[in-house]
Amino acid sequence: xxxxxxxxxxxxxxxxxxxxxxMLAALTATSVVxxxxxxxxxxxAPPAAPASYSAEVLVLHATNGDKGIDPRxxxxxxxxxxxxxxxxxYELLSKVKLPLKKDDPKTTxxxxxxxxxxxxxxxxxxxxxxxxxxxNQPGGxxxxxxxxxxxxxxxxxxxxxxxxxxxxxxxxxxxxR
Amino acid sequence: xxxxxEELLMKHVDGxxxxxxxxxxxxxxxxxxxxRALVRDFERVGHLVRxxxxxxxxxxxxxxxxxxxxxxxxxxxxxxxxxxxxAPVAALALAAAAAVALLVRPVPRTSVPVAEPSAQEVAxxxxxxxxxxxxxxxxxxxxxxxxxSVDFGAQNGSIFMxxxxxxxxxxxxxxxxxxxxxxxxxx
Numbered sequence: 001x002x003x004x005x006x007x008x009x010x011x012x013x014x015x016x017x018x019x020x021x022x023m024l025a026a027l028t029a030t031s032v033v034x035x036x037x038x039x040x041x042x043x044x045a046p047p048a049a050p051a052s053y054s055a056e057v058l059v060l061h062a063t064n065g066d067k068g069i070d071p072r073x074x075x076x077x078x079x080x081x082x083x084x085x086x087x088x089x090y091e092l093l094s095k096v097k098l099p100l101k102k103d104d105p106k107t108t109x110x111x112x113x114x115x116x117x118x119x120x121x122x123x124x125x126x127x128x129x130x131x132x133x134x135x136n137q138p139g140g141x142x143x144x145x146x147x148x149x150x151x152x153x154x155x156x157x158x159x160x161x162x163x164x165x166x167x168x169x170x171x172x173x174x175x176x177r
Numbered sequence: 178x179x180x181x182x183e184e185l186l187m188k189h190v191d192g193x194x195x196x197x198x199x200x201x202x203x204x205x206x207x208x209x210x211x212x213r214a215l216v217r218d219f220e221r222v223g224h225l226v227r228x229x230x231x232x233x234x235x236x237x238x239x240x241x242x243x244x245x246x247x248x249x250x251x252x253x254x255x256x257x258x259x260x261x262x263x264a265p266v267a268a269l270a271l272a273a274a275a276a277v278a279l280l281v282r283p284v285p286r287t288s289v290p291v292a293e294p295s296a297q298e299v300a301x302x303x304x305x306x307x308x309x310x311x312x313x314x315x316x317x318x319x320x321x322x323x324x325x326s327v328d329f330g331a332q333n334g335s336i337f338m339x340x341x342x343x344x345x346x347x348x349x350x351x352x353x354x355x356x357x358x359x360x361x362x363x364x
Contacts, residue, residue: 076341077340078341078348081340082225083222083225083226084339086221086222087222112180130325141330142330143332143351143353144328144330144332145328145330146327147327147328148324148325148326148327149322149324149325149347150323150325151321151322155321155322155344155346156322156341156346157324157347157348157349158346158347158348159348159349160348160350160351161350161351161352161353162353163180163187163353164180166183166211166215168222168353
């Protein structure tokens with residue numbers, strides 16, 4: 001027997017170590033539970049306020065005028081690439097911030113009378129969120145029934161193509177905090 | 178030029194004019210240089226949007242193939258003997274973790290009064306641990322926003338991406354067809 005055991009020294013030692021480890025783990029876990037009985041959340045520390053996000057909407061008017069890109073638009077490399085680069089002039093018509101809250105859609109009226117609606121659908125890990133946008137014509141049919149986008153703070157998406165005053169509207173929607 | 182006239186011209190370019198509207202568009206094009214220029218603009222932008230959408234679509238089709246081609250072969254499942262040999266180590270690690278948890282557990286508030294960190298201190302910690310605020314600098318490695326779903330309704334639309342520095346910006350391009358009244362779209 002002794003000679004058999006000595007041929008496989010690891011198995012017995014491993015079993016002993018395993019038993020000891022498990023016992024220690026169980027003992028320690030029990031101590032932790034009893035040392036920290038569940039208690040009500042401390043009233044002095046208020047729960048962290050949920051981060052508030054907004055959709056910043058830039059309404060641009062793209063035409064073939066000779067004004068170039070409105071400096072108020074800021075740096076926007078997208079406008080220098082096709083198909084946006086086919087328009088010579090971009091004017092900032094409005095800039096609004098729509099708070100993004102779950103189950104609380106916000107709207108803004110567009111220059112062509114339509115209404116853009118944005119809504120927070122879900123907050124995702126890593127500062128990301130799913131938001132929805134739609135464009136409706138009051139008293140008329142929906143222009144863009146639904147658009148769902150996953151974006152992080154600082155990222156943007158564009159809805160373009162609505163005809164407006166010899167040009168088109170370009171809506172740049174950017175998620176901000 | 179009125180908005181109605183612009184809209185008719187756009188429908189003309191999209192091939193969506195009603196027969197009753199065709200005459201007025203023909204007249205408009207014959208009489209107005211501005212209308213002819215606008216039609217040229219619409220056609221140019223339309224071609225460009227389709228070209229960009231097609232090009233981006235082809236590029237996107239190839240991405241999945243490239244990703245799968247670069248994936249390494251799956252490793253064979255580890256043998257059971259190795260798992261058994263590691264079990265004591267895992268148990269000890271678990272025990273050590275539990276011991277550490279016991280040692281660093283918060284002091285019960287009832288026994289020793291501990292000053293709560295101020296609101297300012299609480300606010301500083303996440304900003305140190307978290308990546309830089311994405312307001313100014315979106316996290317590196319992100320490709321940008323992504324369109325999850327879109328319902329174009331009765332409109333004709335295209336989706337494509339436009340580069341914006343290291344990221345890309347998704348674009349939804351809809352042709353304005355306000356008075357179409359939900360007509361059937363060509364397949």
